[in-house]
Amino acid sequence: xxxxxxxxxxxxxxxxxxxxxxxxxxxxxxxxxxxxxxxxxxxxxxxxxxxxxxxxxxxxxxxxxxxxxxxxxxxxxxxxxxxxxxxxxxxxxxxxxxxxxxxxxxxxxxxxxxxxxxxxxxxxxxxxxxxxxxxxxxxxxxxxxxxxxxxxxxxxxxxxxxxxxxxxxxxxxxxxxxxxxxxxxxxxxxxxxxxxxxxxxxxxxxxxxxxxxxxxxxxxxxxxxxxxxxxxxxxxxxxxxxxxxxxxxxxxxxxxxxxxxxxxxxxxxxxxxxxxxxxxxxxxxxxxxxxxxxxxxxxxxxxxxxxxxxxxxxxxxxxxxxxxxxxxxxxxxxxxxxxxxxxxxxxxxxxxxxxxxxxxxxxxxxxxxxxxxxxxxxxxxxxxxxxxxxxxxxxxxxxxxxxxxxxxxxxxxxxxxxxxxxxxxxxxxxxxxxxxxxxxxxxxxxxxxxxxxxxxxxxxxxxxxxxxxxxxxxxxxxxxxxxx
Ligand code: SF4
Numbered sequence: 001x002x003x004x005x006x007x008x009x010x011x012x013x014x015x016x017x018x019x020x021x022x023x024x025x026x027x028x029x030x031x032x033x034x035x036x037x038x039x040x041x042x043x044x045x046x047x048x049x050x051x052x053x054x055x056x057x058x059x060x061x062x063x064x065x066x067x068x069x070x071x072x073x074x075x076x077x078x079x080x081x082x083x084x085x086x087x088x089x090x091x092x093x094x095x096x097x098x099x100x101x102x103x104x105x106x107x108x109x110x111x112x113x114x115x116x117x118x119x120x121x122x123x124x125x126x127x128x129x130x131x132x133x134x135x136x137x138x139x140x141x142x143x144x145x146x147x148x149x150x151x152x153x154x155x156x157x158x159x160x161x162x163x164x165x166x167x168x169x170x171x172x173x174x175x176x177x178x179x180x181x182x183x184x185x186x187x188x189x190x191x192x193x194x195x196x197x198x199x200x201x202x203x204x205x206x207x208x209x210x211x212x213x214x215x216x217x218x219x220x221x222x223x224x225x226x227x228x229x230x231x232x233x234x235x236x237x238x239x240x241x242x243x244x245x246x247x248x249x250x251x252x253x254x255x256x257x258x259x260x261x262x263x264x265x266x267x268x269x270x271x272x273x274x275x276x277x278x279x280x281x282x283x284x285x286x287x288x289x290x291x292x293x294x295x296x297x298x299x300x301x302x303x304x305x306x307x308x309x310x311x312x313x314x315x316x317x318x319x320x321x322x323x324x325x326x327x328x329x330x331x332x333x334x335x336x337x338x339x340x341x342x343x344x345x346x347x348x349x350x351x352x353x354x355x356x357x358x359x360x361x362x363x364x365x366x367x368x369x370x371x372x373x374x375x376x377x378x379x380x381x382x383x384x385x386x387x388x389x390x391x392x393x394x395x396x397x398x399x400x401x402x403x404x405x406x407x408x409x410x411x412x413x414x415x416x417x418x419x420x421x422x423x424x425x426x427x428x429x430x431x432x433x434x435x436x437x438x439x440x441x442x443x444x445x446x447x448x449x450x451x452x453x454x455x456x457x458x459x460x461x462x463x464x465x466x467x468x469x470x471x472x473x474x475x476x477x478x479x480x481x482x483x484x
Contacts, residue, residue, distance in 0.1 A: 010372035012257065012397070012461070013090050013406040016104075016120040017041035017211040018198070020085035020179040022186035022235050024206035028079035031086040032070035034208070034215040039066055040264055041120075041211060042088040045103040046070065049116035051183050052081030057114050061103040082206075082237060085181045087118035090406060102142045108150040113183050115153065115161045119146035120211055121175030121196045121404040127472040129171065148172065162187055162234050166246040174468055175255075175403035177227075179209045186235045193253035193467055194229025195403050195458055197269065207235045212267040223268065229254075253467040255403065256457035259444050260394045261302050261365045262405075272445060275305050281393045281435060281443040282309025282363060289433035290314060291361060291389045295354070297321030299364040299376060306393035307363035316361065319354050322376070344375040356384035359430075366394045367423070367434075368407075370414035374427050390427065392434040395462040396420065399481070402470040407461065410478075437462055 017038030021027040028050045035046050047061035048070065058079050062069040066088060070076065087104035105118040123129070126145035129152070134140065138151040152168030153161070161182045169176065175195035180187040188209040190198050201208040201221035208221045216223050227233060230247045255262070258269060265275035285306060296318045298307035311318035325347055360380055367373055367390075377388050396415030400407040410416045414423055424432035437459060438449035446456055460466045464481035474480070 010369050012261070012366065012368060012401065015041060015090060015122070015196075015262075015404040015406065016118075017088045017215070018085070018118040018120045018177060018179040018209070019087075019211065019215050020118070020181060020186045020188065020209040021203075022083045022181070022207050023237050023239060024082060024203060026076075026080065027082050027084035027206070028070075028086075029076055030203070030206075030208070030219045031084045032066060032076065033218050034210055035070065035086045035088050036066045037215045037218040037264075038088055038211050041262065042090040044090045045100075046086065046088040047103045047105055047118075048079055048084055048086040049105045049107055049118075049181065050079045050081045050084035051114075051181065053183075055080055057107065057116070057183075059105070059107060059116070061100055063100065063103070083181055083184070083186060085116055085118050085179045085186070087120075087179075099142075102144050104144070104146060106142070106144070106147055106150050108154060110154065110161065110164070112160060115150075115165075115180060115182050117146065117149055117165075117178055117180040119149065120177045120198075121191065122402060123148060123172050123176065124174035124402055124468055124473070125172070125471045126174075127475065149176075149178070161185075162232070165189065166232065170247060173471060177211065184237050187232065188227050188235075189232045190227045190229055192230040192247040192250035193458070195253055195255050195467075197254070197258060197263070198227040200224045200227055200233065205239060207239070207241065209233075212263050212269075214264045214267045217266070226270070251454055251467075252456070253458040255405075256440065256444065256459045257394070257401075257405070257461065260440070265305055270445070277444055278305035278393065279309035279312075281440060282306035282311075283313040284439040284443045285363070285391050285393060285433075285435045286310040286313035288436060288439050289391055291391075291431060291433075293359040293361045293387065293389055295319050295321060295358045296361045296363060297355075299362060300324040300348070302365040303363045303393065306365065310361065310363050310391060314361075319351070321351050321355050321360060321362075321380070323349050323351055325349065344372055345379065348376065348379070350379045350383040352383040355380060357386055359387040359389070360385045361389045361391055363391050363393060365392070366397055367392055367414055367432075368397055369412055370423065370427060373429075377427060377429050387430040390424075390429050390432040392432070395434050395437050395440060395459075396423075397461050399461050399464045399466075400478075401461045402466070402473055403458065403460075403468070405461075 019034035049059040123145040153164040156164040156167035177196040177198040201216035203221035296311040298304040398415040
């Protein structure tokens with residue numbers, strides 16, 4: 001794989017997307033399309049496992065984009081059958097830039113037949129589970145935390161695969177949205193807090209599971225509902241759907257950052273359009289942090305809906321002051337050092353005639369290390385802007401995520417070591433303001449803001465309040481925020 005583009009290094013990276021289909025001819029073709037729609041959730045690699053009554057299980061795992069691999073007729077012909085699951089990944093656990101053996105779905109052969117699993121999230125007690133499993137004889141094939149689930153299933157004494165999976169997942173802590181399959185069943189499970197998303201859809205006689213509703217849209221499937229926190233659904237080829245809640249109930253802690261950045265703006269979360277939520281974040285941001293200016297611009301594309309909301313609320317015109325080169329992704333031919341040093345300019349360009357002489361408000365979704373914000377500010381000033389004011393559509397990211405998102409170590413997060421004023425000084429901007437946690441909660445539909453006694457979402461990367469203790473990380477020396 002080409003090295004990550006410098007622009008990508010300054011964003012939190014979601015992790016994985018999962019997709020599954022049962023009851024449709026050549027299900028793998030639908031899975032490939034679904035994974036293509038979920039590509040924003042992981043660009044490093046993708047894989048599909050399928051089952052055909054005569055040809056058994058087959059799989060293909062590849063590095064790179066779905067469109068570059070799973071569009072080839074020669075490959076798709078090797079993936080027949082009415083049942084298939086798939087996975088796109090950006091590695092969160094396991095080695096970075098990893099081997100093909102780390103690419104999911106993972107497959108295990110059990111006495112009652114084979115099973116494959118695709119996992120989105122991160123297991124926070126994976127190190128201790130792995131150690132225990134290896135001591136008891138398990139032979140791991142990959143460095144991925146998700147493989148623990150297969151080995152735990154192998155050790156279970158239950159007589160069918162869904163029950164073995166329940167057994168295995170009861171031992172697992174952290175965040176998981178899992179799509180799995182047996183020879184005849186498609187299975188979807190969410191962890192008891194429901195940290196990562198998973199939705200259920202229907203297409204003709206077939207059933208579909210997807211990380212996001214945009215994966216249903218691309219194949220024309222109807223969105224039925226979200227899989228609930230702690231729910232397991234088992235769907236058979238003839239269309240039977242069984243739902244159960246095998247885990248001890250926990251308060252719901254859906255990742256609030258899905259609303260801000262990870263999910264696609266055309267997806268629906270909690271019955272609400274992600275685009276509309278982001279626009280509302282911009283409205284709240286403008287109410288909380290007004291500033292006199294001439295133009296509101298987005299840092300594209302993720303800042304755009306919030307910038308539109310900001311402009312609407314403030315009455316300051318919105319303009320496309322920064323243009324993104326859509327074709328400048330990770331597929332760029334291995335760049336030379338000289339080209340890499342051009343950094344953000346490879347991906348973003350300033351619309352000079354619009355910017356010149358103006359007091360500009362730049363709306364971005366988040367500030368992680370701050371390296372990109374600084375470069376963008378320089379580009380805007382070079383283009384002749386009179387002032388640059390940053391408005392950020394999330395609270396300061398001061399804590400790492402351990403639930404399936406790639407975050408730099410805490411000391412690399414700008415907000416972990418600096419106050420808002422210090423960050424503004426560091427970035428050398430005329431002003432820098434973030435939406436408050438309460439403002440973000442209002443924007444996602446919690447009219448009363450954040451319930452500090454039991455927050456309605458996971459917001460640990462902003463608040464430092466982790467809904468699941470990150471056991472492995474604490475073992476490695478991570479210190480949680482002291483109780484107030
Ligand atoms: S820590 Fe942040 S990114 Fe991670 S699950 Fe919680 S809200 Fe989402």
